[in-house]
Amino acid sequence: MKIRIATWNINSVRRRIESVERFVNEYKPDILCLQETKVHDDAFPFKAIKAMGFEHVEINGMKAYHGVATFSKIPLTKVEKIEFCNKGDARHIAISFDTPTSGEVTVHNFYVPAGGDVADIDTNEKFKHKVDFLGEMTELFTKIDNDSSAIMVGDLNIAPHENDVWSHKQLLKVVSHTPYEVELLKKLQDSLNWQDMVREYVPTSEKLYSWWSYRSKDWTQSNKGRRLDHIWVSQPLADKHKGMEIALAPRSWEAPSDHAPILADFVF
DNA sequence: ATGGTCGACTTTCGA
Numbered sequence: 225m226k227i228r229i230a231t232w233n234i235n236s237v238r239r240r241i242e243s244v245e246r247f248v249n250e251y252k253p254d255i256l257c258l259q260e261t262k263v264h265d266d267a268f269p270f271k272a273i274k275a276m277g278f279e280h281v282e283i284n285g286m287k288a289y290h291g292v293a294t295f296s297k298i299p300l301t302k303v304e305k306i307e308f309c310n311k312g313d314a315r316h317i318a319i320s321f322d323t324p325t326s327g328e329v330t331v332h333n334f335y336v337p338a339g340g341d342v343a344d345i346d347t348n349e350k351f352k353h354k355v356d357f358l359g360e361m362t363e364l365f366t367k368i369d370n371d372s373s374a375i376m377v378g379d380l381n382i383a384p385h386e387n388d389v390w391s392h393k394q395l396l397k398v399v400s401h402t403p404y405e406v407e408l409l410k411k412l413q414d415s416l417n418w419q420d421m422v423r424e425y426v427p428t429s430e431k432l433y434s435w436w437s438y439r440s441k442d443w444t445q446s447n448k449g450r451r452l453d454h455i456w457v458s459q460p461l462a463d464k465h466k467g468m469e470i471a472l473a474p475r476s477w478e479a480p481s482d483h484a485p486i487l488a489d490f491v492f
Numbered sequence: 493a494t495g496g497t498c499g500a501c502t503t504t505c506g507a
Contacts (some may be wrong), residue, residue, distance in 0.1 A: 235507085236499055260507085262500065288500045338507055350506085372505095438507090439496035482498075482507085 225324050225492045227298065229255045229331065231453060232375035233435070233472075233483035237261040237293065241272050243477055248276045251471060251487060254297045255319075259335035259379045261291035268293070271436040283315040292317050294333045301328055308360045309353060314318045323492035326464060328435065334361070334378035339399045350401065354381070358408045366417035374458040379483065381452050382409045388451035400450055416458040421436070421488060425468040434470055435483045443475065455488050464490050 230253035236242050239259055248256065256278070261268070264287040273281050278295035284305045285291035290313045302320035307313075315337070320330040337357050340350030368374065384406045386392040395401040413420065426432045433449025440446045457465060467489035475484045 239499065260499095288502095289506075340506085437496080438498045441496090446503095 227255065227323075227490045227492065228253045228487060229257070229375065229377065229455070229490065230471075230485050230487045231257045231259070231333070231379075231455060232355075232485035233261070233335070233379040233453060233481060234401060235260050235481040237291075237368075238267075238269060240479065240481060241269055243474060243480070245276055246266065246477065247471075247474055247485060251485070253487065255331060256295045257333035257377050258293045258295075259291075261285050261293050262272065262288060263291060276464070280319075282317055282319055284317045284356070286312070290314050290335055292333050292335050294319050294331065296321070302330070306364070308357050311353065311357055315357070317490045323333070323373070325492045329373040329375065329461070329474070329492065332376040334376065334380065336361075336381045338381050339405075343397065343399050343402045343404065354399075354405075355408065357407070358405075358412055362408075362412045362415045365412070365418075368416055370417055370458070373460050373461060375461065375488075376454070376456045377417065377486070377488075378443060378454065379452055380409065380454050382406065383433075383450040383452055384409050385423075386453075387431045387492060388426055390431070390433070390448040390450070396398040400452060404441065413456070417459050419459065419462045420450075421455045421457050421465055422470070423485060424465070424469055433484075434486060436475065438482050451487055453483055454484055462488070464492060466491050 280296040283293040304318040315335040337354040339354035340347040345352040434453035436443035436449045471485045
């Protein structure tokens with residue numbers, strides 16, 4: 225059973241529905257996880273997504289902000305949406321499906337709060353939200369059995385390694401790369417002994433990014449990126465993935481998202 | 493140069 229899973233912060237699914245369609249046609253994911261859909265469930269473009277071949281469309285949205293969605297061509301055995309931090313926002317959706325070799329596999333789709341501009345929980349409510357959110361995620365995965373088959377994808381809004389950002393020194397105090405956030409991400413990774421799948425394919429000695437700011441005339445020329453998007457797998461799946469790609473082409477499509485999609489191939 | 497650009501039922505905020 226070959227399965228291709230993709231994750232993409234789309235920055236408004238309605239503004240970029242044509243890009244989603246092009247991405248599906250060209251990269252052919254079996255499961256597609258989107259973040260920042262920015263649309264209330266009542267206005268979600270269901271028909272367009274189903275027309276792309278996804279029979280199963282699971283959404284968790286809110287008006288104007290945040291929102292995640294997971295589309296699947298594979299029948300689902302379970303769907304779960306967890307509300308973190310009791311703030312009424314929509315940042316998680318999990319789907320499960322059956323496999324011949326790994327039992328039931330669960331794919332968690334996350335959009336972690338960006339955290340605002342100042343890395344201080346006392347003066348910046350958004351940063352406190354980010355810290356609390358990561359804490360609740362860690363708590364959740366600590367409770368889950370280490371033998372379970374789990375995949376976590378999404379925009380975690382943290383670039384942990386020195387080569388996950390264009391300049392380690394210049395970003396040390398910038399939210400997304402502060403030592404405190406990196407420490408919290410490490411705790412999250414330890415909670416289920418997650419494998420950072422993407423870095424299995426590109427060693428930490430090499431620069432690797434998935435996001436480039438809109439505030440740059442030519443993102444390819446300045447190449448001031450950060451690796452904010454991730455795919456992690458639990459230990460039972462550590463040898464089930466067969467390939468990975470950060471798809472750079474969609475970042476140059478017309479009216480692009482500021483994030484590039486990431487693809488992961490599995491054989492179960 | 494403390495800039496710059498996106499998207500959202502918007503004249504401002506979140507990213």
